[in-house]
Amino acid sequence: MSNKIYFTPGPAQLFYTFEEHLKRALSLDIPSISHRSSVFIKTIEETTEALKELLELPDGYNIYFLNSANEAWDRIIQNLVEHSSHHFANGAFSKKFYDFAKAQNKSSTIHEVSDGQVFTDWTIPSEAELIGITKNETSVGFTITEEEIATLRKNNPDKLIALDVVSASPSLSVNFTNVDTAYLSVQKAFGLPAGLGIWIVNERCHEIAERRASSTSIGSYRALPNLKKFGDKHQTPETPNMLAIYTLGKIAKDMLQIGLKRLRNDTIYKATLLNQAVESHSELEHFVTSKNHRSKTTIVANAKNAEQIISSFEKKEIIIGTGYGKYKSNQIRIANFPTHSKESVEMVCDLLKEVK
């Protein structure tokens, strides 16, 4: 890696042990051994177990490997939605999940509020089979609260709830019992290269997929019953991104070694520093107005001189993110992931004070 430190919200800074694990994977010939070998079956099992522990998954929740969060949107709709899903959107990524449903010709519905604003209408259309929500809307730095998710679950016991935990897990505490399916990509908070997605599903998802499969097509190699058939043997239907599965498992174990409590306390501590730095800066203001809903992993601020700030940081070899999409030139985004040390975050805060 270069001397630069990436505070971009994804692709992001690699986890600080990544290169070491990658070297070890190569010395073990992980990319050359058979994906059906006992060594690799053990690798899948270890990675899956480490992830379940790190994410504090309840019993009965399974983990499958996809290639991106985009694919998770695709497969969730394909496997689990017959006619309609309902989506909560206040930013680019939450909106995209709805777009994916429409692309599959579902008569899905959306409650869309302005970017970064709190949701005002929690009514779910009766025809919706699945509700799509986003724990951390990376594009604008909005976090849905655990209370909101719990209430949604309570009020909709019969519908599936799908939670996007991209750039949220494992940094934030998420009660997965409140949702039926969740997904993430590893190039955010896990600090791995892009190319692997994680799909979490519970028994209800399996039942629905099995039932739907008897009367319609829910895909081929990544139809949920097929993922389960292979997953039960700690295998994947296809030759997967073996290097990523290996290194993800090692990084998950490193994070468990650090300790979940410490990892999350550090996340809160660093977020507090970054938030204070934004608040005390004359040219910056938080984009998300509701304090309770401000992301702790993706700090997003309006900045008149965003480009100037970003380029000042770049001169110091610190890369912070631009705003997403239409906010590219008037926002900055700063990621706060497990790989970012307190010291490096303090450095970012000090630098922020210097630049206008």
Next chain:
Amino acid sequence: MSNKIYFTPGPAQLFYTFEEHLKRALSLDIPSISHRSSVFIKTIEETTEALKELLELPDGYNIYFLNSANEAWDRIIQNLVEHSSHHFANGAFSKKFYDFAKAQNKSSTIHEVSDGQVFTDWTIPSEAELIGITKNETSVGFTITEEEIATLRKNNPDKLIALDVVSASPSLSVNFTNVDTAYLSVQKAFGLPAGLGIWIVNERCHEIAERRASSTSIGSYRALPNLKKFGDKHQTPETPNMLAIYTLGKIAKDMLQIGLKRLRNDTIYKATLLNQAVESHSELEHFVTSKNHRSKTTIVANAKNAEQIISSFEKKEIIIGTGYGKYKSNQIRIANFPTHSKESVEMVCDLLKEVK
């Protein structure tokens, strides 16, 4: 990498320059930079151009990045087949493409002959929109000839032809003008870690996908019109396996540097050595009886003592493949990919003489 040399037909030995390019990618922060940055757009463009040259693609053929050949089967059916496809199968992988079509509820048909046998009936049902053929059936070491593909093209000008070039390209000369779409995964002849698939499509595929998209769903982020929309800008819809795209481009350039003619002549030379070693061995016999159809990249032989042979090789740190599926214990498979030097193949042949 360890001292072992993998002659397994995939996952396989990494290309000998892979680690060097991987190190360079990490020093350039390829996994941390934005996948929308000019640096990465240039990377995609360079990789695509190198691949087009290496595969000698005709004008009007585009390359898109998927995650595996499994995904190519999935997307080809989803994008290009309304009702029916017709498949030629004489091994596990050619059969699987048909299974994928059936999983998507297509009324597809199959001409299936015994494993490794030549196809006898080239009649194509009139309702078939697409014909699936396999250049190199990796499971049994059967290669379809260029003449057979040319005749199929000539006799079926109005149907799409999809060619599986997994473990065939870039080692074998393939005339892509005879097919409309083709695909491969990089963990075979290209010598990269698994996790990237290459999908080649011509204008006819684009037209059909566009037309179908107006009346039905052909998927979401990897619907062909969406791949084209992003591909035309040298981008991908999602954050892709950036490390793989970077290293693939570098390896494709290395192969161009070696020279296509030399790479292919070497493939033929090494295949000749391996074939002779099989023929002169008292306990081995070629599985594919038709000499013209024996694979030059995947040498497959019946071996009464397959396990013993494989373990004798392993003691010398040379890993050769078992038979695929039901042939696991009574066949050996030896890959002949660009990363395998003439010297290492000579060593394999010498070792074969010693073991019974």
